[in-house]
Amino acid sequence: MAITNSTSSNERTPVRKGEQTRAAILDAALEVAARDGLEGVTIGILADRLSMSKSGVFSHFGSREELLIATLKEYEVRFLNDVLKPAVLLPRGLERLKAILGNWFNRLGQETEHGCLYISGGVEYDDRPGAVREELVRMIADWEKELERAIRQCFETKELVDDAPIDLVIFELYGLALGFHHNARLMGRNNGPALIRQVFERILNQYQRVA
Numbered sequence: 001m002a003i004t005n006s007t008s009s010n011e012r013t014p015v016r017k018g019e020q021t022r023a024a025i026l027d028a029a030l031e032v033a034a035r036d037g038l039e040g041v042t043i044g045i046l047a048d049r050l051s052m053s054k055s056g057v058f059s060h061f062g063s064r065e066e067l068l069i070a071t072l073k074e075y076e077v078r079f080l081n082d083v084l085k086p087a088v089l090l091p092r093g094l095e096r097l098k099a100i101l102g103n104w105f106n107r108l109g110q111e112t113e114h115g116c117l118y119i120s121g122g123v124e125y126d127d128r129p130g131a132v133r134e135e136l137v138r139m140i141a142d143w144e145k146e147l148e149r150a151i152r153q154c155f156e157t158k159e160l161v162d163d164a165p166i167d168l169v170i171f172e173l174y175g176l177a178l179g180f181h182h183n184a185r186l187m188g189r190n191n192g193p194a195l196i197r198q199v200f201e202r203i204l205n206q207y208q209r210v211a
Helices: 002-036 043-050 054-058 064-083 094-110 117-125 131-156 166-186 192-205
Strands: none
Touching: 002 043, 002 064, 002 117, 043 054, 043 064, 064 094, 064 117, 064 131, 094 131, 094 166, 094 192, 117 131, 117 166, 131 166, 166 192
């Protein structure tokens, strides 16, 4: 039994080390992507940053395309942990929806120095067919579904009017995020956080049910 346990432990150790190395590669990939875009993420650059061989990095993903997709998936996990996870602890309805939007726009504010991969990745891959673009489309569509779910819950709590046009509300909110990104990243203005809260409150107020 002791030998079996020792063997099992030894077999598990490389797996843990492999997971740690993969996590370190994705951390570095996210840093590079935030600064240089997804196109800036290459096997060679990550190998240099982590003092690894190219084959060592390659062995964890198999191709650059798979590396980029894994980077996007990791970004999505962190995005949802920051934006959605704290908000779902709140009661369903307008309080939760406003928390989701507040968390989203707070994160955008923190990312103005480097950029949001949902937005910058969309610009890079909006007209480039392939698996990376498909992953970006899937991620953004899933995020829109979360926004739709939160809005529909406001119908259930009778806080928003039942005929509020969900597609239009999501379009307005997403347009607000794009405008904020443009205002901060391209124009270098720092008034975005104050403006964005005023606008999203105005968007929601026009659909709130009058008591």
